[in-house]
Amino acid sequence: MINFTKMQGLGNDFVVINNLDGDVCFSIEEIRQLSDRRFGIGFDQLLMIESATSKDADFKYIIFNADGSEVSQCGNGARCFALYIQKKNLSYKNPITVETSEGFLVLNINNDDTVTVDMGAPNFEPSKIPLKFNQELPEYEVEGHMVGSLSIGNPHAILIQDEIIDIESIAPKIQSSMLFPEGVNVGFMKVLSKSEVQLRVIERG
Numbered sequence: 001m002i003n004f005t006k007m008q009g010l011g012n013d014f015v016v017i018n019n020l021d022g023d024v025c026f027s028i029e030e031i032r033q034l035s036d037r038r039f040g041i042g043f044d045q046l047l048m049i050e051s052a053t054s055k056d057a058d059f060k061y062i063i064f065n066a067d068g069s070e071v072s073q074c075g076n077g078a079r080c081f082a083l084y085i086q087k088k089n090l091s092y093k094n095p096i097t098v099e100t101s102e103g104f105l106v107l108n109i110n111n112d113d114t115v116t117v118d119m120g121a122p123n124f125e126p127s128k129i130p131l132k133f134n135q136e137l138p139e140y141e142v143e144g145h146m147v148g149s150l151s152i153g154n155p156h157a158i159l160i161q162d163e164i165i166d167i168e169s170i171a172p173k174i175q176s177s178m179l180f181p182e183g184v185n186v187g188f189m190k191v192l193s194k195s196e197v198q199l200r201v202i203e204r205g
Contacts, residue, residue: 009076028068035066057099065205072102073153079115082107102153143173171202
């Protein structure tokens with residue numbers, strides 16, 4: 001029997017598993033079965049808490065999409081990851097540093113149980129996203145839409161809209177573009193003020 005906890009951050013739902021002893025190992029097909037919302041548990045992503053391999057980290061943060069693919073980053077998942085560690089008394093440190101396949105994240109649990117995540121600096125270099133363009137530009141034309149693109153450990157394409165509409169029809173076209181060889185998370189952003197935006201994200205996988 002494998003114990004798990006179901007968590008969500010802004011509606012992004014996760015299954016979290018303590019794998020500090022390293023006994024849990026799922027195949028891609030097993031993850032797909034578990035993620036099925038009718039016949040499995042159902043989740044957007046599976047989060048595994050593992051022992052750090054770096055002396056600079058407290059834990060290792062492993063993330064799998066519902067399709068079984070492994071990804072290196074998820075901000076909402078990181079917030080759930082940190083709160084799980086605190087509530088299960090796995091660490092009394094605050095903040096904690098977690099190791100990912102792309103580097104390190106610093107997670108700080110606030111007094112109201114919200115979590116602040118230092119995601120690090122975004123990378124706009126096309127080869128690092130990856131995005132098949134020869135030069136870095138403020139925006140790129142992808143499937144008839146102008147998008148900004150960056151990586152924060154995983155690739156993102158951002159469309160700025162006056163109203164967030166047509167996301168279900170636009171996102172698949174961008175995600176299937178050959179310009180993003182590893183797929184892409186598509187974000188639809190409405191600017192509310194100089195310090196606030198509204199964002200909807202359709203994730204790859």
